[in-house]
Amino acid sequence: MSDFTVEIRVMPRASLLDPQGQAVQHALQALGFDEVGSVRAGKHLVLQVQAASRDEAAAKARTMCDRLLANPVIEDYECTVSQ
């Protein structure tokens, strides 16, 4: 077994209103960053996971996302594994 670092990015579905991202976008534009076209705000989780392989760590992380870390009705997620 080895230790892996799993980084999980959970984002609200692109089709859904993201008021937090919009508020940040408006704040950036108020600061003069007119080049900002859109902002979406999500969550970034970093897990230390023990697994036999990188693939197993990724599979475990996806199961965790499906069961708890992301809500499939409203969110999408991506996992990246490093050692």
Place this chain on the structure above:
Amino acid sequence: MHRVAVVVFPGSNCDADTLDAARAAGSDAYYVWHTSTDLQQADAAILPGGFSYGDYLRSGAIARFSPVLRAVTAHARAGGKVLGICNGFQILCEAGLLPGALMRNARLKFLSRPVQVRVDATDTPFTRSYERGEELTLPIAHGDGRYVADAQTAAELAANGQVVLRYVTENPNGSMHDIAGVCNAGRNVVGIMPHPERRNALVLGGQDGARVFLSLEARNATQHAGDLRAVDGRHLRV
């Protein structure tokens, strides 16, 4: 008299009001702690409002894995009556007992004030004492009340008449189709964002919420709840 289990999570804060409202309606109501897996022969389980587990990760996401949810899920799957109010509604959605999800209010602000809602379904255990189309004033108190569901689910909700409450005059949180409450396909599980337990007596500013709890007892003869009396399922203002 119905046995009503009011489930208490760490962070529930409407549990006492909900217990009082159920008792005022004539139910035999009692608390069940989130670590219990026994609803003690409940006829109905109510998941009250609050901020279970601090709303960490997503509202209701962690409460959904409490031991008591196994009992609530078994109760619901067997046709037992379940009501989720506010955070309870969020938990029932996270648990998959109700369709859809509740997201951050469209204008981000936490909203705590009375709103107008319309009763669109009266064939549920918690709304049967209302008239269909009746408009109520009920308080809301939530930061995550924007109901969303995918297009197919939304179509099913509409086709099956599963929208129980809808916001009227204004949509405070950006909910899809002004949805303030839904039920499952079996109609035994209901989730609503407004707080009926906070408006069940004139001394609280109104009693439009009382019949949510009186509906459970509506088949019983005569019950008192604050200033409201239910007789044979009909309500009389006194």
